[in-house]
Amino acid sequence: MGYTVKTMAEKANLSPHVLRYYEKEGLLPHVKRTKGGNRHYSDGDLEWLGLVCCLKNTGMSIKQIREFVNLRLQGPETLKARCDMLLAHKEEVEKHIEEMNRHLEKVTHKIEHFTKQYEEYSSGEAHGQEAMRTWGQTPSVHKKKSIE
Amino acid sequence: MGYTVKTMAEKANLSPHVLRYYEKEGLLPHVKRTKGGNRHYSDGDLEWLGLVCCLKNTGMSIKQIREFVNLRLQGPETLKARCDMLLAHKEEVEKHIEEMNRHLEKVTHKIEHFTKQYEEYSSGEAHGQEAMRTWGQTPSVHKKKSIE
Protein backbone atom coordinates (compact mmCIF):
# COMPACT_ATOMS: atom_id res chain seq x y z
CA MET A 1 0.00 0.00 0.00
CA GLY A 2 1.68 3.12 -1.24
CA TYR A 3 2.33 4.85 -4.51
CA THR A 4 5.29 6.15 -6.43
CA VAL A 5 5.27 9.69 -7.82
CA LYS A 6 4.20 8.41 -11.17
CA THR A 7 1.30 6.33 -9.87
CA MET A 8 0.21 9.13 -7.59
CA ALA A 9 0.43 11.59 -10.44
CA GLU A 10 -1.78 9.40 -12.60
CA LYS A 11 -4.33 9.02 -9.84
CA ALA A 12 -4.47 12.77 -9.34
CA ASN A 13 -4.20 13.59 -13.01
CA LEU A 14 -1.15 15.69 -12.45
CA SER A 15 2.45 15.37 -13.54
CA PRO A 16 5.10 14.01 -11.19
CA HIS A 17 6.76 17.40 -11.51
CA VAL A 18 3.74 19.11 -10.08
CA LEU A 19 3.55 16.69 -7.18
CA ARG A 20 7.13 17.45 -6.23
CA TYR A 21 6.45 21.12 -6.72
CA TYR A 22 3.43 21.00 -4.43
CA GLU A 23 5.44 19.19 -1.84
CA LYS A 24 8.17 21.78 -2.01
CA GLU A 25 5.56 24.48 -1.66
CA GLY A 26 4.27 22.85 1.50
CA LEU A 27 0.99 21.57 0.12
CA LEU A 28 1.77 17.91 0.76
CA PRO A 29 3.59 17.63 4.06
CA HIS A 30 5.07 14.51 5.61
CA VAL A 31 5.30 12.40 2.48
CA LYS A 32 7.10 9.17 3.40
CA ARG A 33 10.18 7.93 1.57
CA THR A 34 11.56 4.50 0.79
CA LYS A 35 14.97 3.50 2.10
CA GLY A 36 16.41 4.74 -1.15
CA GLY A 37 14.83 8.16 -0.76
CA ASN A 38 12.00 7.78 -3.27
CA ARG A 39 8.59 9.21 -2.45
CA HIS A 40 6.08 6.69 -1.18
CA TYR A 41 2.58 8.20 -0.99
CA SER A 42 -0.11 6.78 1.27
CA ASP A 43 -3.88 6.73 0.81
CA GLY A 44 -4.02 9.52 3.33
CA ASP A 45 -1.75 11.58 1.10
CA LEU A 46 -4.02 10.83 -1.81
CA GLU A 47 -7.09 11.98 0.06
CA TRP A 48 -5.34 15.12 1.19
CA LEU A 49 -4.21 15.81 -2.34
CA GLY A 50 -7.84 15.51 -3.33
CA LEU A 51 -8.76 18.41 -1.11
CA VAL A 52 -5.78 20.42 -2.26
CA CYS A 53 -6.84 19.92 -5.86
CA CYS A 54 -10.41 20.93 -5.07
CA LEU A 55 -9.17 24.16 -3.62
CA LYS A 56 -6.80 24.72 -6.49
CA ASN A 57 -9.48 23.91 -9.05
CA THR A 58 -11.81 26.43 -7.52
CA GLY A 59 -9.14 29.06 -7.91
CA MET A 60 -7.46 29.16 -4.53
CA SER A 61 -3.85 30.23 -4.86
CA ILE A 62 -1.04 27.97 -3.77
CA LYS A 63 -0.14 30.53 -1.16
CA GLN A 64 -3.57 30.33 0.43
CA ILE A 65 -3.66 26.57 0.22
CA ARG A 66 -0.36 26.56 2.04
CA GLU A 67 -1.89 28.65 4.79
CA PHE A 68 -4.68 26.13 5.04
CA VAL A 69 -2.20 23.28 5.23
CA ASN A 70 -0.24 25.10 7.90
CA LEU A 71 -3.37 25.47 9.98
CA ARG A 72 -3.98 21.78 9.71
CA LEU A 73 -0.47 21.06 10.86
CA GLN A 74 -1.13 23.04 14.01
CA GLY A 75 -3.74 20.53 15.14
CA PRO A 76 -7.40 20.59 16.11
CA GLU A 77 -7.26 24.03 17.74
CA THR A 78 -7.35 25.42 14.20
CA LEU A 79 -10.47 23.53 13.12
CA LYS A 80 -12.60 26.65 13.37
CA ALA A 81 -10.09 28.75 11.48
CA ARG A 82 -9.94 26.16 8.72
CA CYS A 83 -13.70 25.95 8.57
CA ASP A 84 -13.95 29.71 8.29
CA MET A 85 -11.34 29.75 5.60
CA LEU A 86 -13.24 27.23 3.52
CA LEU A 87 -16.49 29.08 4.04
CA ALA A 88 -14.93 32.34 2.93
CA HIS A 89 -13.47 30.61 -0.08
CA LYS A 90 -16.79 29.07 -0.95
CA GLU A 91 -18.50 32.44 -0.92
CA GLU A 92 -15.81 33.93 -3.08
CA VAL A 93 -16.13 31.18 -5.61
CA GLU A 94 -19.88 31.54 -5.67
CA LYS A 95 -19.53 35.24 -6.26
CA HIS A 96 -17.04 34.53 -9.00
CA ILE A 97 -19.41 32.10 -10.68
CA GLU A 98 -22.22 34.63 -10.56
CA GLU A 99 -19.97 37.16 -12.20
CA MET A 100 -18.98 34.71 -14.89
CA ASN A 101 -22.63 34.07 -15.57
CA ARG A 102 -23.31 37.76 -15.89
CA HIS A 103 -20.49 38.16 -18.38
CA LEU A 104 -21.64 35.10 -20.19
CA GLU A 105 -25.07 36.62 -20.68
CA LYS A 106 -23.51 39.50 -22.52
CA VAL A 107 -21.67 37.06 -24.71
CA THR A 108 -24.92 35.26 -25.37
CA HIS A 109 -26.50 38.52 -26.46
CA LYS A 110 -23.66 39.16 -28.83
CA ILE A 111 -24.05 35.70 -30.25
CA GLU A 112 -27.72 36.28 -30.94
CA HIS A 113 -26.84 39.55 -32.52
CA PHE A 114 -24.22 37.94 -34.72
CA THR A 115 -26.50 35.10 -35.67
CA LYS A 116 -29.12 37.53 -36.88
CA GLN A 117 -26.58 39.51 -38.84
CA TYR A 118 -25.10 36.41 -40.28
CA GLU A 119 -28.47 35.18 -41.48
CA GLU A 120 -29.21 38.52 -43.08
CA TYR A 121 -25.81 38.62 -44.67
CA SER A 122 -25.78 35.09 -46.02
CA SER A 123 -29.31 35.33 -47.41
CA GLY A 124 -28.34 38.62 -49.03
CA GLU A 125 -25.34 36.96 -50.59
CA ALA A 126 -27.35 33.98 -51.82
CA HIS A 127 -29.82 36.18 -53.72
CA GLY A 128 -27.71 38.40 -55.85
CA GLN A 129 -24.98 40.06 -53.80
CA GLU A 130 -22.51 37.41 -54.73
CA ALA A 131 -22.83 38.34 -58.35
CA MET A 132 -22.37 42.01 -57.56
CA ARG A 133 -19.05 41.29 -55.98
CA THR A 134 -17.63 39.95 -59.17
CA TRP A 135 -18.82 43.01 -61.08
CA GLY A 136 -17.12 45.62 -59.10
CA GLN A 137 -17.67 47.85 -56.14
CA THR A 138 -20.78 47.35 -54.09
CA PRO A 139 -22.83 50.55 -54.11
CA SER A 140 -22.54 52.05 -50.68
CA VAL A 141 -26.28 52.69 -50.57
CA HIS A 142 -27.01 48.98 -50.39
CA LYS A 143 -24.33 47.98 -47.99
CA LYS A 144 -24.46 49.83 -44.73
CA LYS A 145 -21.13 49.79 -43.00
CA SER A 146 -21.84 47.67 -39.97
CA ILE A 147 -19.95 48.13 -36.77
CA GLU A 148 -20.15 44.44 -35.95
CA MET B 1 -18.38 63.11 -27.99
CA GLY B 2 -15.24 61.19 -27.34
CA TYR B 3 -13.09 60.20 -24.43
CA THR B 4 -9.49 60.57 -23.41
CA VAL B 5 -7.51 57.55 -22.23
CA LYS B 6 -8.16 58.46 -18.66
CA THR B 7 -11.89 58.85 -19.03
CA MET B 8 -12.10 55.71 -21.08
CA ALA B 9 -10.06 53.85 -18.52
CA GLU B 10 -12.38 54.98 -15.75
CA LYS B 11 -15.43 53.91 -17.72
CA ALA B 12 -13.95 50.49 -18.32
CA ASN B 13 -12.41 50.19 -14.89
CA LEU B 14 -8.97 49.65 -16.33
CA SER B 15 -5.79 51.68 -16.22
CA PRO B 16 -4.80 53.93 -19.10
CA HIS B 17 -1.73 51.79 -19.41
CA VAL B 18 -3.81 48.70 -20.05
CA LEU B 19 -5.81 50.50 -22.71
CA ARG B 20 -2.65 51.38 -24.58
CA TYR B 21 -1.44 47.85 -24.04
CA TYR B 22 -4.65 46.40 -25.47
CA GLU B 23 -4.39 48.71 -28.42
CA LYS B 24 -0.82 47.65 -29.07
CA GLU B 25 -1.91 44.03 -28.83
CA GLY B 26 -4.54 44.65 -31.47
CA LEU B 27 -7.60 44.42 -29.26
CA LEU B 28 -8.79 47.96 -29.93
CA PRO B 29 -8.16 48.79 -33.57
CA HIS B 30 -8.73 52.10 -35.31
CA VAL B 31 -8.76 54.32 -32.27
CA LYS B 32 -9.05 57.90 -33.52
CA ARG B 33 -6.59 60.59 -32.54
CA THR B 34 -6.87 64.31 -32.06
CA LYS B 35 -4.87 66.67 -34.23
CA GLY B 36 -2.26 66.60 -31.53
CA GLY B 37 -2.07 62.80 -31.53
CA ASN B 38 -3.95 62.07 -28.32
CA ARG B 39 -6.30 59.10 -28.27
CA HIS B 40 -9.91 60.04 -28.72
CA TYR B 41 -12.19 57.09 -28.06
CA SER B 42 -15.70 56.94 -29.48
CA ASP B 43 -18.79 55.30 -28.05
CA GLY B 44 -18.25 52.55 -30.57
CA ASP B 45 -14.80 51.96 -29.10
CA LEU B 46 -16.37 51.83 -25.66
CA GLU B 47 -18.90 49.27 -26.75
CA TRP B 48 -16.25 47.21 -28.42
CA LEU B 49 -14.11 47.39 -25.33
CA GLY B 50 -17.10 46.09 -23.41
CA LEU B 51 -17.13 42.94 -25.49
CA VAL B 52 -13.38 42.57 -25.20
CA CYS B 53 -13.65 42.81 -21.42
CA CYS B 54 -16.46 40.28 -21.35
CA LEU B 55 -14.31 37.83 -23.20
CA LYS B 56 -11.34 38.58 -21.01
CA ASN B 57 -13.42 38.30 -17.86
CA THR B 58 -14.68 34.93 -18.90
CA GLY B 59 -11.13 33.76 -19.27
CA MET B 60 -10.37 34.20 -22.94
CA SER B 61 -6.70 34.92 -23.54
CA ILE B 62 -5.56 38.09 -25.20
CA LYS B 63 -4.23 36.00 -28.06
CA GLN B 64 -7.65 34.54 -28.76
CA ILE B 65 -9.37 37.87 -28.38
CA ARG B 66 -6.94 39.21 -30.96
CA GLU B 67 -7.98 36.45 -33.34
CA PHE B 68 -11.57 37.45 -32.80
CA VAL B 69 -10.75 41.09 -33.50
CA ASN B 70 -8.86 40.12 -36.61
CA LEU B 71 -11.87 38.25 -37.90
CA ARG B 72 -13.97 41.32 -37.34
CA LEU B 73 -11.53 43.42 -39.28
CA GLN B 74 -11.94 41.13 -42.26
CA GLY B 75 -15.55 42.19 -42.65
CA PRO B 76 -18.93 40.47 -42.72
CA GLU B 77 -17.66 37.33 -44.44
CA THR B 78 -16.33 36.29 -41.07
CA LEU B 79 -19.62 36.71 -39.21
CA LYS B 80 -20.15 32.98 -39.06
CA ALA B 81 -16.62 32.31 -37.89
CA ARG B 82 -16.97 34.90 -35.14
CA CYS B 83 -20.29 33.49 -34.10
CA ASP B 84 -18.82 30.01 -33.92
CA MET B 85 -15.91 31.29 -31.92
CA LEU B 86 -18.18 32.89 -29.35
CA LEU B 87 -20.34 29.79 -29.18
CA ALA B 88 -17.31 27.61 -28.59
CA HIS B 89 -16.10 29.98 -25.93
CA LYS B 90 -19.50 30.03 -24.27
CA GLU B 91 -19.58 26.27 -24.07
CA GLU B 92 -16.11 26.18 -22.62
CA VAL B 93 -17.02 28.68 -19.96
CA GLU B 94 -20.19 26.78 -19.13
CA LYS B 95 -18.21 23.61 -18.80
CA HIS B 96 -15.77 25.41 -16.59
CA ILE B 97 -18.55 26.71 -14.38
CA GLU B 98 -20.04 23.25 -14.05
CA GLU B 99 -16.68 21.93 -13.02
CA MET B 100 -16.30 24.69 -10.47
CA ASN B 101 -19.65 23.76 -9.05
CA ARG B 102 -18.65 20.12 -8.80
CA HIS B 103 -15.47 21.02 -6.97
CA LEU B 104 -17.38 23.40 -4.79
CA GLU B 105 -19.65 20.58 -3.66
CA LYS B 106 -16.64 18.72 -2.39
CA VAL B 107 -15.56 21.78 -0.51
CA THR B 108 -19.02 22.03 0.99
CA HIS B 109 -18.75 18.45 2.16
CA LYS B 110 -15.45 19.18 3.78
CA ILE B 111 -16.93 22.19 5.50
CA GLU B 112 -19.72 20.10 6.98
CA HIS B 113 -17.17 17.60 8.10
CA PHE B 114 -15.06 20.28 9.73
CA THR B 115 -18.03 21.89 11.38
CA LYS B 116 -18.99 18.62 12.98
CA GLN B 117 -15.45 18.00 14.17
CA TYR B 118 -15.15 21.49 15.44
CA GLU B 119 -18.34 21.19 17.47
CA GLU B 120 -17.18 17.92 18.96
CA TYR B 121 -13.80 19.37 19.73
CA SER B 122 -14.99 22.60 21.27
CA SER B 123 -17.63 20.90 23.40
CA GLY B 124 -14.99 18.46 24.55
CA GLU B 125 -12.76 21.33 25.45
CA ALA B 126 -15.54 23.15 27.30
CA HIS B 127 -16.24 20.19 29.58
CA GLY B 128 -12.91 19.31 30.99
CA GLN B 129 -10.32 18.90 28.25
CA GLU B 130 -9.15 22.44 28.67
CA ALA B 131 -8.10 21.65 32.22
CA MET B 132 -6.26 18.55 31.07
CA ARG B 133 -4.12 20.60 28.76
CA THR B 134 -2.74 22.62 31.56
CA TRP B 135 -1.89 19.46 33.48
CA GLY B 136 0.24 17.79 30.93
CA GLN B 137 0.03 15.44 28.00
CA THR B 138 -3.36 14.37 26.79
CA PRO B 139 -3.69 10.58 27.06
CA SER B 140 -3.54 9.24 23.53
CA VAL B 141 -6.48 6.92 24.25
CA HIS B 142 -8.89 9.80 24.44
CA LYS B 143 -7.62 11.77 21.54
CA LYS B 144 -7.73 9.90 18.28
CA LYS B 145 -5.26 11.30 15.81
CA SER B 146 -7.53 12.74 13.15
CA ILE B 147 -6.47 12.92 9.55
CA GLU B 148 -8.42 16.15 9.04
Add this chain to the structure above:
DNA sequence: TATTGACTTAGAGTTAACGTTAAGGTTTAT
Protein backbone atom coordinates in the same frame (compact mmCIF):
# COMPACT_ATOMS: atom_id res chain seq x y z
C1' DT C 1 25.98 -7.78 -13.63
C1' DA C 2 24.75 -4.49 -16.80
C1' DT C 3 21.58 -1.57 -18.42
C1' DT C 4 17.50 0.75 -18.65
C1' DG C 5 14.24 3.56 -16.81
C1' DA C 6 12.27 5.89 -12.92
C1' DC C 7 13.63 8.53 -9.29
C1' DT C 8 16.31 12.47 -6.75
C1' DT C 9 17.85 17.53 -6.22
C1' DA C 10 18.71 22.47 -7.09
C1' DG C 11 18.01 25.84 -9.83
C1' DA C 12 17.12 28.13 -14.21
C1' DG C 13 13.54 29.13 -17.74
C1' DT C 14 8.70 30.02 -19.41
C1' DT C 15 4.19 32.24 -20.09
C1' DA C 16 0.55 35.54 -19.50
C1' DA C 17 -0.84 39.77 -18.44
C1' DC C 18 0.26 43.12 -16.83
C1' DG C 19 3.04 47.11 -13.92
C1' DT C 20 6.99 50.42 -13.47
C1' DT C 21 10.29 53.61 -14.67
C1' DA C 22 12.46 56.79 -17.40
C1' DA C 23 13.48 59.96 -20.93
C1' DG C 24 12.03 63.46 -23.54
C1' DG C 25 8.69 65.56 -25.76
C1' DT C 26 3.65 67.50 -26.99
C1' DT C 27 -1.16 68.80 -25.97
C1' DT C 28 -4.94 70.45 -23.56
C1' DA C 29 -7.50 72.84 -20.09
C1' DT C 30 -7.94 76.67 -16.96
Add this chain to the structure above:
DNA sequence: ATAAACCTTAACGTTAACTCTAAGTCAATA
Protein backbone atom coordinates in the same frame (compact mmCIF):
# COMPACT_ATOMS: atom_id res chain seq x y z
C1' DA D 1 1.00 80.60 -19.36
C1' DT D 2 1.37 76.99 -16.73
C1' DA D 3 0.09 72.66 -14.84
C1' DA D 4 -1.85 68.42 -15.70
C1' DA D 5 -2.44 65.02 -18.89
C1' DC D 6 -0.94 63.04 -22.88
C1' DC D 7 2.48 60.81 -26.39
C1' DT D 8 6.31 57.07 -27.71
C1' DT D 9 9.83 53.80 -27.04
C1' DA D 10 12.12 50.76 -24.58
C1' DA D 11 13.43 48.09 -21.33
C1' DC D 12 13.05 46.10 -16.89
C1' DG D 13 10.23 44.04 -12.99
C1' DT D 14 6.43 41.06 -11.10
C1' DT D 15 3.49 37.16 -9.99
C1' DA D 16 1.65 32.64 -10.40
C1' DA D 17 2.07 28.26 -11.55
C1' DC D 18 4.32 25.65 -13.55
C1' DT D 19 8.20 23.38 -16.73
C1' DC D 20 12.51 21.95 -17.89
C1' DT D 21 17.56 20.86 -17.32
C1' DA D 22 21.53 18.85 -15.50
C1' DA D 23 23.77 15.78 -13.00
C1' DG D 24 23.40 12.36 -10.34
C1' DT D 25 21.04 7.98 -7.57
C1' DC D 26 18.08 3.95 -7.17
C1' DA D 27 15.37 -0.19 -8.71
C1' DA D 28 13.94 -3.84 -11.71
C1' DT D 29 14.89 -6.73 -15.41
C1' DA D 30 17.67 -9.50 -18.99
